[in-house]
Amino acid sequence: MTVAAARNNDTLTRHVVYPFANANFLAENPPICIEGGEGVYVSDGQGGRYLDGQAGLWNVNVGHGRPEIKQAIVEQLDRLSFYSTFGNTTNSPSVALAEELCRLAAPEGMVRAFFSSGGSEANEAAIKLAKQYWRLAGEPLRTKIISLRGAYHGVTLGALSAGGVNVYKEQFTPLLPGFFQVETPHAYRNPFTSDPEALGRLCAELLEREIIYQGPGSVAAFMAEPVQGAGGVIVPPPNFWPLLREVCDRHGVLLIADEVVTGFGRSGSMFGSRAWGVKPDIMVFAKGINSGYIPLGATLINAKVDTAFQSDDRSQFTPRAFMHGNTYAGHPLACAAAIANLRIVEREELPANAGKVGAYLLARLKDIQKRHPNMGDVRGKGLMIGIELVADPETKRPFDLAENFGQRIWERCVAKGILIRNLADTFIISPPLTFTTEHADRIADTFDEAISAVE
Ligand SMILES: Cc1ncc(COP(=O)(O)O)c(C=O)c1O
Missing domain, CATH: 3.90.1150.10 (Aspartate Aminotransferase, domain 1)
Structure with missing residues (x-):
């Protein structure tokens, strides 16, 4: 089909299954x-x-059509379109981007990056990193993930299980066991209080109660967006994230920040968690990492998480290998685009x-x-x-x-x-x-x- 034909409204909807869309509605209201x-x-x-x-x-x-990003992609394409980061090979744009990300997130203490193809996959990696971390750290019973109602972490089954918007979940139940959601501090819609500070405190307390109820020794991580996006742009009170960090620390729970939307500037600082003055253990990125020029996600870990994956064992498939990865992890074109994109974010x-x-x-x-x-x-x-x-x-x-x-x-x-x-x-x-x-x-x-x- 030619591009011109694609502009014909009928053909726009005949063969495509669109995400989250009622086909009848789209047939009458073509995209x-x-x-x-x-x-x-x-x-x-x-x-x-x-x-x-x-x-x-x-x-x-x-923004669209930035010449620097186009040039970075074309130059990379002239050199190498793809090579795998599995086993004993890698490619230089992914290595350079990991270094760049760790430089940008050095104040948060991030030391390594794991790449994937988008936000859902990057969250999936975060969940698996947290679970494997606890096995390696000698607490294999820590497997549960707690998150917030109203959260959107993506559509793969792990990320969806952590999500807190029921309409996205109800067609696919039962979802994964061991995922629990607690109240989000939603200033406009809550039955508790109109005082933002009291609300932040109360919701942090509800998280702590849930951790204690589940048994702290069974909870691997708490994950949340610094500002909830697809849940309707829910901005937590300023005391909420610092209190979350304290609650997680009190019970040894890892804190995962899903920065897929807030990463690289959207909420007014380089990272959403930085705006709240909080250092997570794991940070999740996609979207703004390269402004969507080529699909890419990244999951960053701090030294505490990283250390558990290190050992004296030199065999290739030690249990300390992170047992996860997709073909397009560290795609050189996507990483080259990201490096050019992040230069623009900083320079401008x-x-x-x-x-x-x-x-x-x-x-x-x-x-x-x-x-x-x-x-x-x-x-x-x-x-x-x-x-x-x-x-x-x-x-x-x-x-x-x-x-x-x-x-x-x-x-x-x-x-x-x-x-x-x-x-x-x-x-x-x-x-x-x-x-x-x-x-x-x-x-x-x-x-x-x-x-x-x-x-
Ligand atoms: C906060 C957040 N996390 C994860 C995702 C999932 O990302 P993707 O759609 O790239 O899989 C999204 C998507 O909107 C998101 O807003």
Whole structure:
């Protein structure tokens, strides 16, 4: 099929199974086929040009079509398109990227990187690293993983078992045993308190109670996103992560930070956990690691975890080998793209820009919220912002999804050349980190106009 034919709406849906999508809905509302991208804009090849308020899928952090990344990929392609990192071979871009990642995450104490092809796989590796760590460390009963309700860690069975959004899980039960979720500190929706600090303390206490209930000697790790993304952009109170670290330390539990969205600047600092002043034991990256130019994930470990995998045994398949790996672990093209991408992130100080422009956009949207009671909650950190729509602001009752309230707002935004994501009536704004306040104004003004029209 030619690219031109792909623009025919009917062919867009005939043979493709789209992720998380109802085929009937898509047949009636065909997806926009994006054909081109430049900077913060994308185009559909039929004259439609859109400001990319979602950075692809919160991943194109440096923007589309960056010549440096293209050049790095092409130069690598001219040298070598692929070689395996299994056994006794490796390739130099993966070695160089591991060094670069450990340099960037040195303040967090990270010393080694394990590569995979995306966020779910990188979380899967984190879970396995934690489990094998405890076997090697002489506590083989520590196998359980605790995480947060509302968490999104991906779709492979381990990552999904750690997830805390039921709609993604219920079709695939029973999931893996030994995974438990505790309450997330959700300021807008919780039955406990409106005091953020009290909420952070209470949720950390609930984690501690769960660890004690399970038996600390059976818990391998606690994993969480520094800011929950796909769960609706849930920003925890500032005391929550430091308290999490204390709880984990008190019970010897490893702390895994899923930085797939927050990594490399999105929440306003280089890493989400750095913003909370916390050093995890394992850090998980994908998306912004190379802005999606080629699929890549990475799982970083600190010296404590690494030490357990070291021994005097020199045989190839010692039990101290991490018994895990995918063909594309350390793909040279993806790693070359990542090195070029991270140079841009540092040189253009994109974490600071995300903090500045994100705060500006959040303030503008909160101002707009005053005129629109259906904007129940506007929240965010850096350039990850959520707008939760409600039918009744008093009771916080959501809309009946059949009313298509959010969908109609989304359609007006698209008609005005803005792409932002509507996830069950919570809009998610996660643009490239190169966004300016002018771009932010355009998103805010368009959303204001769209919700006014639909109301
Ligand atoms: C925090 C988080 N972790 C993991 C994943 C899974 O990543 P992937 O879709 O690349 O498998 C996502 C995807 O959105 C995510 O937001």
